[in-house]
Amino acid sequence: METTPIQTEPVLTITGLTKFFGGLRAVHNFDLTIQPGQLLGLIGPNGAGKTTIFNMITGLYVPSGGEICFLGETILGQEPFEITRAGIGRTFQNIRLFPNLSVLDNVRIAYHPRAGYSMFDAIFRNSKYEAKERELTEQAQDFLAIFNLENIQNELAKNLPYGEQRRVEIARALACNPQLLLLDEPAAGMNPREIVQLMELIHFVRDRFKLTILLIEHQMRVVMGICEHITVMDFGEVIARGTPKEIQDNPKVIEAYLGKGAAHAA
Amino acid sequence: MGLIDIFTSLVKIIAVLAYVYGLLWVLGKSSRWVKIAGILVAFGIIQLVITVNIGGSPIFNGFDLGLLFQACSMTMVALGLNLIYGFNGQFSLGQYGFYGIGAYTAADITYRWINGDARGLIVVLSGVIIVGLMIFGLRQIIHRYRGIPVLTQFTLYLVGTILAGIVAVYIGRGIAPAINPLLGTNLVPGALAQGIPLQVVFFLAIICAGVFAAETSFLFGLPVLTLGSDYFGIATLGFTIVVNTLMLNSDTILPFPEMKGGRGMIGIPKLTTWFWAFVFLVLVIVVMRNIIRSSSGRTIMSVREDEVAARAMGVDVADTKLISFMVGSLFAGIGGAIYAHYIGFLSPNTFNFLLSFNPLIIVVFGGLGSMSGTIAATFGWTFFLEGLLRNLLGTMGTDAPTWRYVLYPVTLLVVMLIRPQGLLGTTEWGFLKDILIKPRVKPQVAAPGPIAPAESQQGLD
Incomplete structure (x- = not known):
């Protein structure tokens, strides 16, 4: 990287982000910069404010203070759907598929902003509708095939096993055509075999779609295994940043996870 | 027998x-x-x-035909509600309000027309066109300046609508005197008040009634749809009561003496024929099917399934809710117009808020999110409640028809116990059925995972 003089603009720049819920300070003065192509892990004990940050990036929560810039432009004050269309896709901690819709429809909904026809075209079923709808469906099917989901495309999302639901959710987030993917605890509730597959999947999508990924995770195996950089949070503040190796040895991190005194014992 | x-x-x-x-x-x-x-x-x-x-x-006979028309108009109302509640997940009790608006609007247009006054048609027609253009134009402007609060938007639209209404009234005053002589009077109809021209006016009246209801629903829905589903239900109940009160006092607080307030509007020409009822029913079904089976329809359903996820998938949730609410009200307005012109008499009691539960019962009974269920349930409901029970019990003595409202809820209870998901659940028949799309040929590069073996991971770059 040092040898290439090309100035790369960070994908996401967060400065001084703060969020209060009433009197509770969920996130305080949070800073983060993500370079293109990075796979960055965000870890911390329960209640550290990780998901709150995700919700602020995607516009579901309005920050109490601070600035979020995506590709050099502020996204504060934009609606969640505008932020998604700008290029930030996400998955949820507790899977939020559309349970009574088929896998194909779940993915096709993500294609809606790029459908290319209006509701009036659909009402009159004109040739534009026919062509664009077929194109959209084929794209969605090709997309499902990348994830080996084409055989279950007509299944209702709620009938899928847990691991498959995760795959569909990641596929759906990628169908929004994002440049930045936010994964909120993708390995939650998975067995070791599924976790290995998930890690392969994350590597695969990053290479295939040239993505930048921000990952929240509890499972140390996943974070240490795939993230290049890790940011550790506790009580809404950043307590450490660095490579997995540095983080593993950081006494503050050990203290946050295991309690005071654990660092001396370790 | x-x-x-x-x-x-x-x-x-x-x-x-x-x-x-x-x-x-x-x-x-x-x-x-x-x-x-x-x-x-x-x-x-x-x-x-x-x-x-x-x-x-x-x-x-005339009675059966009346039932048929009632079933047709109720199907439109119930399909509209199914779009709002069954497909978009917004619990609404306002459907009868829009039904009533449609009925009174269309009735007023044709009533005035056959009584030698063209103003009804011209004012409403120009009104809905101007308001439609106004809404369309204002939306473009509002979309450009982001961050305008919903209530400010609402005020802008309201002011625009009032101005458009005033303009429409003046247009009516200007044009109507030129047409009025051609209309004749009620007893001696003129050239334009009979035959094909009257049918054209009736057609326009139905369209106007639907669009008027849709525009009303836009104004009402814009601030109210930001509420959660249950609160939205209460607000729409309030809307039905407001509309009902306005109907009851249409000759005193509203300037429509021909509506005769609580006494009921009489003398509406009975223009609904099987042809019109059929054409509009097919139109409503086809339009709704086309919406549901499109990208917009999928976003409508995604809002029902999970609003937060829909927003994160780039779906404009507020817009989607508004569109389904408007289309649902459009159907209700059309249904109301068909209803008004077969019964020939409109009473505010018909649009009582208690009766606004009727389409709700039908929609739940037929299956939320199933168009064919709604259609079957409406026809079943009409012919069972009005036809079978009334006829059957009518043969057993004069007091017996009262038992209708005992047998009907009991039947409902039994069916709901046997099939809590409604008659058809979310399945469809015939053309309403979702076409199952066959999987396509697999591309070479596939993600690692439970189905694909590990060798497909290599050679990605």
């Missing part, structure tokens, strides 16, 4: 069943010509039982 009665009753039931099923089935995956032929056959089945005489009277 003689043999002929039993025979004709059987023929009626078979005809209606054949009609409903045939209509939906024929509109399926068949080719265009088969569809057109099938629609004509479906139309013809009922037309046949209306015209064929057995023992001196047609098989479908």
